[in-house]
Amino acid sequence: MSFIARVCPWPLAGLLVGLVAVGLQWVDNLPLGATGAAGGFLEWARRPAAGAGWRTFFFVGMLLGGCLYALLTHSFRISWAYPGLDARLGGALAPKAALLLAGGLLIGFGARWAGGCTSGHGICGIGRLQAGSLLATTTFVVAAVVVAHLVWGTGGL
Numbered sequence: 001m002s003f004i005a006r007v008c009p010w011p012l013a014g015l016l017v018g019l020v021a022v023g024l025q026w027v028d029n030l031p032l033g034a035t036g037a038a039g040g041f042l043e044w045a046r047r048p049a050a051g052a053g054w055r056t057f058f059f060v061g062m063l064l065g066g067c068l069y070a071l072l073t074h075s076f077r078i079s080w081a082y083p084g085l086d087a088r089l090g091g092a093l094a095p096k097a098a099l100l101l102a103g104g105l106l107i108g109f110g111a112r113w114a115g116g117c118t119s120g121h122g123i124c125g126i127g128r129l130q131a132g133s134l135l136a137t138t139t140f141v142v143a144a145v146v147v148a149h150l151v152w153g154t155g156g157l
Contacts, residue, residue: 021124028054033120035111037062084151103147114139 008016021032030036040055070076085096111117114136116125122140125133 017123018127021127024054025124025128030055031116031120031124032058033116033124034059034062035117036120088151110140 017032024030024032037055037059040053041059044050044052044056067076080093080096082096082100085099089095089099114121115132116136118137118140121130121133121136126137
C-alpha cells in the first residue's frame with residue numbers, strides 16, 4: 001500500500017476534492033483547476049503589488065505538496081528516464097525531448113482552447129453538468145487512451 005493511500009484513502013480524497021471544488025465555486029464563483037492556478041500564479045508574478053489570490057497559493061501548494069510527498073517517500077529524483085518512450089526510441093535523448101516538448105505544447109494549447117484543463121473540466125465542469133466540459137473531458141480521455149496505446153501498446157510510434 002502506498003504512502004498516500006495510508007494517509008488519505010481515495011474515497012476520502014475524492015470527497016475532499018469535491019468539497020473544495022464546491023466551496024470555491026460557492027465562495028469565489030471560480031472553478032478549481034490546475035491551469036487556472038498556474039494563471040493566477042503568473043498574474044501575481046507579473047504584478048506582486050496586487051497581492052496573491054487563492055489560485056497563487058493553490059499553485060504553490062501543488063508544487064510544495066509534490067515535493068513533500070517525494071521527500072517523505074524518498075522517491076525524489078530528477079531523470080530523463082521514461083520507460084515507454086525509452087523502449088520505443090532506444091533511450092535517445094533528442095527525439096524523446098522533442099516528443100515531450102511537443103506533447104507539452106499540445107497539452108497547453110488544448111487546455112487554452114478548451115478553456116481549462118482536465119482537472120477543471122473533469123472535476124468542476126462535469127459536476128456542473130456543462131456540455132462543453134463533458135465534451136472536453138471525453139476528448140482528453142480518448143486522446144490519453146490513444147497515446148497510451150501508441151506508446152505502451154502494440155501500435156508503436
